[in-house]
Amino acid sequence: MTDSLTRASSAASVVLLATTPACRLSCADGTLLDRLGDQLATLSVRDVQVLTPGGALLTHGEQPDAEHAENAGGLGADLRAVAKLARGSTGAVVVLPADLVAHTDALGLLLQHPARGSAALVSSDADGGPLRPPVRVEGGRVVAAGSSFHTVPQANATFRGVLQAGEGDLASLADVAEELADLAESGRLGPVSTIEAVDLLLVGMVRAGARVRAARLGRLHADRVTGQSTCDGAMARLAEVDEDQVRLDTAIKDRDGFFTTFFVSTWSRHLVRPAARLKLTPNTVTGCSVALAVLAAVWFSAGTRGGQVAGAALVYLSFVLDCLDGQLARYTRAFTPLGAWADGMADRLKEYVVYAGLALGYADGLPWQNGGPDGIWYLAIAAMILQVVRHAIDFAFGGSVADANRIGAMWAKPVRSLLEETDGRAGAPAPGVLGIAHRLERDSIVRWAKKMIVLPIGERMALIAVTAALFNARVTFAALITWGSVAALYQLTGRIARSTR
Missing domain, CATH: 1.20.120.1760 (CDP-alcohol phosphotransferase transmembrane (TM) domain)
Structure with a gap:
């Protein structure tokens, strides 16, 4: 990527979910959390908050106090923190897990898109897994999303962990996060963990009727990791791609x-x-x-x-x-x-x-007549x-x-229950x-x-x-x-x- 490119400042607020141990894995730029902070700075994102396992929202680089450092709030606390941020924001909100290894331009597909609307980072690879839940994309939109609790028939893509809620969908994001927190704390979602927070939020937004644009990775990479070996492998895949050439091709x-x-x-x-x-x-x-x-x-x-x-x-x-x-x-x-x-x-x-x-x-030089x-x-x-x-x-x-x-x-959003385990096909020929x-x-x-x-x-x-x-x-x-x-x-x-x- 050329340093001479002038980048517009992103108006989005980013919440980094530093709630899993993988965000502390080491890479050439320090930890994965450090690396994501540097990437967001490159993309001119000014408002970055880090959600710690204790449920505290900190500015990037700030250390949690002893109480939050020792207190693991769980999935419910994480979701309620996202809801609080969404209700207080005046612009788009991006939820980004700090265990993500991604090209900077992959993050830019959301953070620098001129529409600033709701969007999710997806890959055309339909081979779903625990850290890449299946989704179905139709007409450039995510119309069905999955998690360990929600299945997606006829999935044709996978979600890669980055979700943006546009300004018009902030209330929906907050409502969904609070409802999911209630369901998780009552055990009605089964054995879900904090690692699935962003996956569940995408499911909730899609089922609440939000129009979520599918931001396709193309040849770029974005992978969530769990251990040092998978982190090293993901970093090696990034190096195999000429990011600037991909940027030119997609231009x-x-x-x-x-x-x-x-x-x-x-x-x-x-x-x-x-x-x-x-x-x-x-x-x-x-x-x-x-x-x-x-x-x-x-x-x-x-x-x-x-x-x-x-x-x-x-x-x-x-x-x-x-x-x-x-x-x-x-x-x-x-x-x-x-x-x-x-x-x-x-x-x-x-x-x-x-x-x-x-x-x-x-x-x-002839006149206009006739x-x-x-x-x-x-x-x-x-x-x-x-x-x-x-x-x-x-x-x-x-x-x-x-x-x-x-x-x-405005009249009626097609709300679907978050407790449904399957998602029937929407749309018809x-x-x-x-x-x-x-x-x-x-x-x-x-x-x-x-x-x-x-x-x-x-x-x-x-x-x-x-x-x-x-x-x-x-x-x-x-x-x-x-x-x-x-x-x-x-x-x-x-x-x-x-x-x-």
């Missing part, structure tokens, strides 16, 4: 559009590290992308064949930088709401400036309006889904049009065709560049309107099908 979207995947990301990935070393921010790269788009519009407005070709090349380079700003943001984890908003606004600005440049070049030659201004405005409508379809649907989920959660779409998704050709038909920004920029360089603005606008109309109809059909599911 490049693997489910992007066809043009972006094969004609941009294949080489823009080589610009990410140099940009990070130069301390360029994603917003700076976005500004450079806008500047290239403006230069492209200037060349297009010249109306010459050379100007068309030069403008097309600048449109392509502008889009490369548009991809690079997101890749750089993911690589450096420099996420800000302003950056996300600026990136979206810049995309629209660049596109419409290019439209204006193409129309000006085609009109060659829409200019061949109605070029009418075509430019029609292409712009169509793009606005398509974005309205997307954003309006996304907003309605978010509102429906929020209202549904999608019916009708959506069911057919999901089956077709398995075919790679169909999958790429579905990505292209919606005319994402990569395909739009490629369409503009190619038609402008080889033909003229009238052909460019006709192609945008034709393909865009098909895309709008496809999107509208899909949104209606999902709305009636």
Whole structure:
């Protein structure tokens, strides 16, 4: 990992569960507890509290007093301490066992994610065990979680011990922790131990209806250990992975559009590290992308064949930088709401400036009367309006889904008993049009065709560049309107099908 990367401060509070003897195991950085403290400092986590076996919450590095050092409070006391912290917190709370051996970037998957919502660190390895309880992940969410008391049919992943409760789920975390404490102290959960505290909390949050994002490890490692030999083995596995290379690979979207995947990301990935070393921010790269788009519009407005070709090349380079700003943001984890908003606004600005440049070049200074030659201004405005409508379809649907989920959660959360030993399968095959779409998704050709038909920004920029360089603005606008109309109809059909599911 490069030290030159600028990391945003994490707003999460972290409670380290130093309640098992394994947290005192030795490693190159001291004890496992010391190592985790250093990793959290690297991730700019400012609020770290250590939960000792006596139930005391201490700041990292503080030593427990004699009373707490001698008093082992047990699982119930640990859970009540977590509940107390959750009720007093104003931001996300991360519960992290101090017997964990993990890559720093693995912890960053939760602590530096811009959403700050509830999430759990999971591995795609479905081979569950005492320190890696099984979970089932569907649609990027943990929909079922297990422990030594709770089983999970059709498990497809394992929980690796790190749980984050978003601000909206803090009350749920506190309620679950207190209920679990009552059940554990009354013996109704069987012979559970303090080592399972975080596993039980995940079970409780999922069954209480919290939307827990599955933060997948990928090639990174995170393993809880019980003895020195397992600790040494886990540390050796960390050393086998090039953490910085994994960070770079995950910064490049693997489910992007066809043009972006094969004609941009294949080489823009080589610009990410140099940009990070130069301390360029994603917003700076976005500004450079806008500047290239403006230069492209200037060349297009010249109306010459050379100007068309030069403008097309600048449109392509502008889009490369548009991809690079997101890749750089993911690589450096420099996420800000302003950056996300600026990136979206810049995309629209660049596109419409290019439209204006193409129309000006085609009109060659002629007046606007009757829409200019061949109605070029009418075509430019029609292409712009169509793009606005398509974005309205997307954003309006996304907003309605978010509102429906929020209202549904307010009305009634699907609470399930924490005493159930089994967890039936939630969810069912999608019916009708959506069911057919999901089956077709398995075919790679169909999958790429579905990505292209919606005319994402990569395909739009490629369409503009190619038609402008080889033909003229009238052909460019006709192609945008034709393909865009098909895309709008496809999107509208899909949104209606999902709305009636």
